[in-house]
Amino acid sequence: MSVAGLSPNFKMAFDANSQVFSLAGIIRPRSVDEIADSIAMLKQAIDDVRGVLYVDVKRLIQMNNTAFHAFVRVALDACRARADLRVVIVTSSVVGWTTRMFAHLNQIEPQITVEVYDSTFYPGQSFVEDTSFIPVLRAQTKMTWRHERSILPRHGMRPGIAMADICCGIGDFAVLAQKEFQPARIVALDHSKPSLAYARKVAADFGVTGIEYTYGDASEMLLEDNQFDFVTCRHSLQIFNQPELLLKELYRIVKPGGRVYITNEKNSHCLGEPRAQSIQWTYNELARLLSHFEMDVELGPKSRRYLADAGFDDILVESFMVTNLDGAPQDFADVIAGWEKMFAAMAARHGEAPEFIDRFRQGFRDHIFAALHPKGYAGWPIWAASGRKPL
Amino acid sequence: MDVGSSVPAEAVFEPLLQFEMEMGTFLSEWQHCDHLSTYLARMISHNRADPVRHSNFFSSALNELLEVSFRGGSSSGHIGLAIYRNGPTERVQITFPCPPGQIPFYREAVSKIDRSDAHSRYLDAISTDMAPSRESILLDLAINFDASIRIEENTSPAVTLIVDLPLEGLVS
């Protein structure tokens, strides 16, 4: 619900089943009276819960001291009155000051603890936020760009627009988009600090200014509603365990009439000749392996459904095949070598047997063999799709 | 904390933005604090490494200062705000007219931030006060935003707070 007199961006809710009381948006009241309803709701929530009350402030964008003191007062009083009560405050590393502010409470009252939800929040996170992933992303974008530079205008990319690249990785797509299409504004968001640091360095080295790199969780963004003409999210719905949450956020930040553009793979359709069978086996296994990390690398052809379910209309879907013949075959081989390393590590983490990992690696090596073979052909299919947010 | 520092702001801090408003107008609407802090934070953060988050942090701190001026200011004269930058630090200089009798309280609140017991005073304030005091707001800035705060004397009955916020380091 929203509260009269407060910012329309302020929301609070209590979910009795999960015992989560959440505060979101901007709350800067002049006096405690203005938030009396919220305070009453928190008190009621405390009366209702058994055991642990979760106070979710991960989307709390602003809170003044007046509100902070008032809510804290209620929580502290409740803990003093009820020895059985535990309060877990769930903050986000993105809005760092909330973590700092709430962390003091534990020193006052040990029944209150603070958890930063996004230190580990999706199963594949430790792999994609690792620096070893950076060269893979570089090589991939170099190859996909050859195709996407001509695909993008069909999906709404044009000069002068405000665009956002969500889950931007190392940000070279944003740099390429800026050079080619000269948008008026680019915001590039990711949750990998190493990737963002790399992105800022690349931009600085190339004298590229004006890309606003920002650290954030794409499923809980600080960015305001209806801001962008064009929002891209490439190769990322497929690695996050709740793609529909990302789409909801992409929908929220794009302007009515603007478009959201997504790219995703269907890994089991990677192919090569010669050695087709070994290649095929490995990519089938890859899709299976990644599903254990709740990544759906078969998402590509499901893009149309995802976009429709998220409320988009005028949906366009196309696919393209990155191949060893697009440019230097070595580029292709470099990407596959990166995959071999990363995915073999994931297989090991998942507890696969050494014999499995050997055979699994072999398929990638055969893919490289096909790519570099003078008569060989190697392909990596990608689905590019976009939808319009209705006016 | 550089309470005693006598280096003039202009010597090392480059000016980013200056803003002045009639106190009467400012006081006519509580929402001015929120709107001004959001808007000014966005303006000065655009060329920070992470503009979105810098602006969020900065707005948070600036809003508290504007709220202090709103609650403690008197309605004649002007509220003046200047923002400067030196490397990773933004300096906010805020001046607002207030009843002359109030000035010693601001001076006292600022002097307390520096003491070794600041942290326990802050914990005490959040565990006992129903509403935040002027002092606990300044402590919040010092403790949660690593601010250094000093007060400047004016000839007119007004308070000038100079608050250095090293947010670039906190954000990234």
Ligand SMILES: C[S@@+](CC[C@H](N)C(=O)[O-])C[C@H]1O[C@@H](n2cnc3c(N)ncnc32)[C@H](O)[C@@H]1O
């Ligand atoms: C496969 S990479 C793709 C990166 C880039 N779009 C590209 O095509 O090179 C996926 C990226 O999504 C990011 N990511 C995944 N889930 C995220 C989330 N919830 N919030 C922000 N970033 C996320 C990861 O950090 C990683 O950089």
